Amino acid sequence: MSININDPASAQLSAYELRQLIRHDKFKENTSGFAQGCVQGNIVILPKDWANDFLQFCQFNPKPCPLIGMSENAGDYLLPDLGKDIDIRSDVPGYRLFVDGTFKQEFTDIKELWRDDLVTFVLGCSFSFEDALIADGLEIRNISENKNVPMYRTNIPCKTAGRFSGETVVSMRPMLAKDAIRAIQICSRFPSVHGAPIHFGQPELIGINDINKPDYGDSVTIKENEVPVFWACGVTPQLVLEQTKPPFCITHSPGKMLVTDIANSTLAVL
Structure with missing residues (x-):
């Protein structure tokens, strides 16, 4: 299926519809401009024993790492607070695997990589x-x-x-x-x-x-x-992960975000 941001029908896809296309390998492109009005998120997935340090890093650095959501428990791959039927293992167009801080491979699905000790962080996106x-x-x-x-x-x-x-x-x-x-x-x-x-x-x-x-x-x-x-x-965080070298980490591929159901307007501070 060909999807182009300049096609009005494509631009009008809902966040849920876009995630379904991503899940079924029918959309693998950058997400900028799609599901307009919905919050998009950067992804960092780390083992539980690294999660507290990273959470504190986000709290100390809210400009580059504004935390908008995280998994409730280690091993959770569904993120119901961010949208309908979000499965973090399949609903991002591109993932990057890092081992000991070194980039290893890109994936369009990480079900085969999933572990029960993983914690997902979703960070606000430009x-x-x-x-x-x-x-x-x-x-x-x-x-x-x-x-x-x-x-x-x-x-x-x-x-x-x-x-x-x-x-x-x-x-x-x-x-x-x-x-x-x-x-x-x-x-x-x-x-x-x-x-x-x-x-x-x-x-x-x-x-x-x-x-x-x-x-x-x-x-x-x-x-x-x-x-x-x-x-x-x-x-x-991808640069920081390269320097900090956790034994295992998954991020989104640059430009390929998790598209949530949250409205951008709800994040505005009046």
Whole structure:
């Protein structure tokens, strides 16, 4: 089944309908722009004996790791608080397996990898605040160019928690300066999905040497008079996991999120 965000029928898929397509291997693409109005989440799955340290890491670093849900008990793979019939083993378009901090393989289903000691964390995603920006008339370049959002490693340190430490990963969207200011105003209302940008303008100040070569995702066009605007990104845990080296970990593939039934509007802080 071919699904394109520019196809009105595809854009109108509900979160549940999209998850069913993902579960049955009929959708394996980036989820940006789909199930508009619904919260999308980054995924981290860890053994129980690493879970408390990671929970504290999220609490210490709410910008890159805004926690919106987690499994109630170790071994639980259903997440009823986040949506109808969500099975974390099959309802994400792409998963990445890390062993001792080293990336091993990508999967579209992790049922064969599932263990009774695993704890799932779902972190807020920038795709959620994109809806609010679009509703205000701002262009989101990665959506208009049908690409994955560009993401970069930075020199911005995260606060250490237990065994977890590392630097922040950011996502970037180019904008005119006046639109960047408006984006700050809009996104400040959404702290559960990364909140306001953490930097805009000179990328070298945060350790990015080449804006046209993202570490994750795709390069997008930056037009004349536009500035790069950077948000803390939920791919941060993947970098931290590479440095911390837990014996076993599963994350989402960059750009391929868990699409929940939660409405973005419920996360807004008035």
